Amino acid sequence: MLKNKPKQLGGMIGLLLMMSLTACHEGSSTQQQTQDASAPSQAQSKQQDLPLIQAKTQPIVLPKVEVCEKDECTAYQLATVKTNVDWIDQFFLKRLQKDLPLAFNPPASEPTVSQAAHLTQSSNTYTVRYLGQNANMASFVIESETYNQGAAHGMYHKEYVIFDLKTKKRIMVDDLLQTQVQQKLINALYEANQNWLTQHQVSKDKLEITDNFYFGVHGIVFVYPLYELAPYSDGMTELTLPYSQAKGLIRSEYLPK
Known part of the structure; x- marks a missing residue:
């Protein structure tokens, strides 16, 4: 029986080594799986840094619906987008204020009603609409239409505005x-x-x-x-x-x- 003990002891040691190696391998495999599982979530988190645009068009309340100057009266009808991204909202509001300063800041003194009746009548309509989003690119359009009394027809225009949501800037050609x-x-x-x-x-x-x-x-x-x-x-x-x-x-x- 004494002769068999070394063999039994050797077998037990071998079994323990195999169990130890298996445990190490499984631990390493589990750790690797954890790292692999975390990789997609990191990529997703980068995508999640980009806002998912939600927008609606709403009218702008102006000081006056019609603004009269010395030679003409202009009726304004303006609408812009309200989104979940503040810098986009500010871009369009500042743009309209720049293009149509009289609509936002009418002159202090205006012609009387009787005088205004003899002035040229014109209209100015601006509408900002959201078109959609493709990854980091968000697309909008500014639709404008003007008409001057006596003109053969009105003039209209569509200006497309595309933002890079990563850089928070408008994409130009x-x-x-x-x-x-x-x-x-x-x-x-x-x-x-x-x-x-x-x-x-x-x-x-x-x-x-x-x-x-x-x-x-x-x-x-x-x-x-x-x-x-x-x-x-x-x-x-x-x-x-x-x-x-x-x-x-x-x-x-x-x-x-």
Whole structure:
């Protein structure tokens, strides 16, 4: 029996070593799984740093609905967005105050009612609307319409405003472009819209890149004001650069995910 004891002891030691190694392996595996599980949550937390825009359009209460100066009276109707992001709200409010100072600060003295009846009547309507969000990019549009008494028709405009929620700044065309590709962009935009541009007698040397753009379903849409590329009856011109042709011209971080 004494001869068997060393064998039994050796077997017990081997069993203990195997159990110890197994425990270490399981502990290491559990720790690795914990680290792997924490990785997605860290990425998600970075995404969660970006606000999910919630917005509604609401009218602005002005000191006066109609403001009269020496030669004309203008009726104002303004509406802006109310979002869950304060700096976006302030951007549009300051923008409207800059564009329409008389609407927010009418003159102290105005013509009498009888005098105002003989003045030119005009109207000015501004509306800010939220369009949507794609990752860190939030899109809005400022729709404006003006009409002056005696004019053949009113004038309207749509200005698209896209914010980078990471930098808290508006994205301009210069931000979109790779370095030194402006002429390549004009060439690509002209080629993608050549039929329409040829029909309207717009040559490539007359085409310029506008700062007014939005991200459409099929590509980046560059929007031109009334009369710039076509007659009033055609409305505002929209030229689309397909996303497939935008690669290499537009920075990848500004291409929709």
